[in-house]
Amino acid sequence: MDLLDTLRSTGAARQFEPEPVADDVVHRILDVARFAPNGGNRQAWRVVVVKDAAVRQSLRDLYLGPWYEYQAMGSAGLTPWAPLNDTEDERRAVEQSAEHKAMAGAASPGFAERLDRCPVLLVLLADLSRLVATDRDLGRYTLIAGASIYPFAWSILLAARAEGLGGVMTTMHARVEPAVRELLHIPEHLAVAAVLALGRPIHQPHRLRRGEVESFATVDAVDGEPFTV
Numbered sequence: 001m002d003l004l005d006t007l008r009s010t011g012a013a014r015q016f017e018p019e020p021v022a023d024d025v026v027h028r029i030l031d032v033a034r035f036a037p038n039g040g041n042r043q044a045w046r047v048v049v050v051k052d053a054a055v056r057q058s059l060r061d062l063y064l065g066p067w068y069e070y071q072a073m074g075s076a077g078l079t080p081w082a083p084l085n086d087t088e089d090e091r092r093a094v095e096q097s098a099e100h101k102a103m104a105g106a107a108s109p110g111f112a113e114r115l116d117r118c119p120v121l122l123v124l125l126a127d128l129s130r131l132v133a134t135d136r137d138l139g140r141y142t143l144i145a146g147a148s149i150y151p152f153a154w155s156i157l158l159a160a161r162a163e164g165l166g167g168v169m170t171t172m173h174a175r176v177e178p179a180v181r182e183l184l185h186i187p188e189h190l191a192v193a194a195v196l197a198l199g200r201p202i203h204q205p206h207r208l209r210r211g212e213v214e215s216f217a218t219v220d221a222v223d224g225e226p227f228t229v
Helices: 003-009 024-033 054-077 089-106 143-149 151-160 172-184
Strands: 045-049 120-127 166-172 189-197
Touching: 003 120, 024 151, 054 120, 054 172, 089 120, 089 189, 120 143, 143 151, 151 166, 151 189, 172 189
Parallel strands: none
Antiparallel strands: 045 120, 120 189, 166 189
8 A cells, every 4th residue: 555645545434344354453453553653652552352242332322422412512513522612502502402413313323323333343541650741731621642642543543444444533432431431441540542443444445635734834933824835
């Protein structure tokens, strides 16, 4: 696979063929992904490969509540759970339409309602005792520690492409972390970072559309001239 083409075409795949993915393939994916960049080479991640049908169904059920809230806020014109949101606006949006979204999902099930049927489910955990968070004391929403976790998630998705698979990363389960913690016996020093679903995609990847470089890169200052050539 050409690297640049792969980077331009690895989008989110949420519909998979029903065929299972062999354990040796999943192991190869994780074996490649472990070389992702991470602070101090601490590899402050853990992965739970979820196979048990009952546990999978519980993960699906836990996903649905946050997913319907996400849809409700999006329908109201909000970026769901954005750090600068007015939480009262979020509450009103959820109250007004989350139940409707749930009914629609039940009538026409999609990725969320079928999460337990994805061929591969990986729960990605972050070890809070081993992460460097240089923005911890800034008094704002923290971001930096994720730099040692999410490149690993992205490497999983790229390695899956090399195996002819597709996938998607979702973070909805962080909204219900206490329940996920109980379900998977997660100790306190580990945090839920994401769930990754993998499988053979029904629709093959294609080149993605994104904003041009000039839309996000400027010279010398945030209000500087767009960076262009």
